[in-house]
Amino acid sequence: MIFKALKSSDGFTYLAALLLVVVMGIMLGAASQSWTMIMQREREKELLFRGAQIKDAIARWNKGGAGVRPMPLSDLKALLKDPRSTSSIRYLRRLYTDPLTNKEWTPITEQSKGIIGVHSTSEEQPLKQDFSDYPADSTEFK
DSSP: OHHHHHHOOTTHHHHHHHHHHHHHHHHHHHHHHHHHHHHHHHHHHHHHHHHHHHHHHHHHHHHOBTTBOOOOBOOGGGGTSOTTOSSOOOSOSSOOOBTTTTBOOEEEEETTTEEEEEEOOOOSOOSOOOOTTSOTTOOTTO
């Protein structure tokens, strides 16, 4: 009677399938964490790109040009088509949203200069903590 129970293979397939499901769950969990990290890095990379585009547009706005009178920037929408000029001067093609929150940027203002920059409203801790991979003479991300 005892020997027959040891030779029986009933339930082996069920246990093998159960073990396979557990292993697959562990692997999918690890892949999910990796995917989340990859997506966070990509959003931060896009955040830096969009922020640099807006920073450059604000610098060009403040620089002015021929026939454009100096005026503080009061709204980011003015970067789409300069209201100070009779010609169609565009500093940005479109207003980018914050890629971390998918909301509008929060403008950084100074009393005399108007908008001097933007920042994200995200409360998350950034993955990128230093900018040593940028050129040393780059003032873009100091």
